[in-house]
């Protein structure tokens with residue numbers, strides 16, 4: 001491989017890894033975040049994100065709530081997990097500009 005090509009590959013890899021991973025966010029969410037929400041809301045629990053009187057009305061508020069719920073599980077999630085789950089929830093349900 002030429003040096004330029006190697007550099008390109010590295011740059012692309014870096015660009016992708018810096019972005020939130022929505023697919024990973026969905027997996028993290030579906031395996032960790034649904035039990036309480038199902039108890040509260042029924043169905044698959046995602047109704048809590050779309051209910052009429054939902055609480056979250058901005059992207060920063062969404063990040064805060066995800067952290068709060070993460071803390072209530074008592075799991076030490078790294079920032080990347082939070083980013084991925086927030087991005088998943090925002091893409092699928094909240095659709096805030098950010």
Ligand code: HEC
Pocket residue numbers: 029032033034035036037040048049050053054055056062065066069070072073085089
């Ligand atoms: C221990 C139970 C519990 C777990 C586990 C839990 N949540 Fe929650 N979550 C709640 C409760 C209770 C509310 C509703 C709070 C309210 O209505 O005042 C809520 C609400 C939310 C909301 C706001 C919904 C709205 O009104 O717009 C978001 C977003 C959310 N949770 C994300 C998550 C994520 C992400 C996870 C996994 C990391 C998670 N929750 C795990 C209990 C939990």
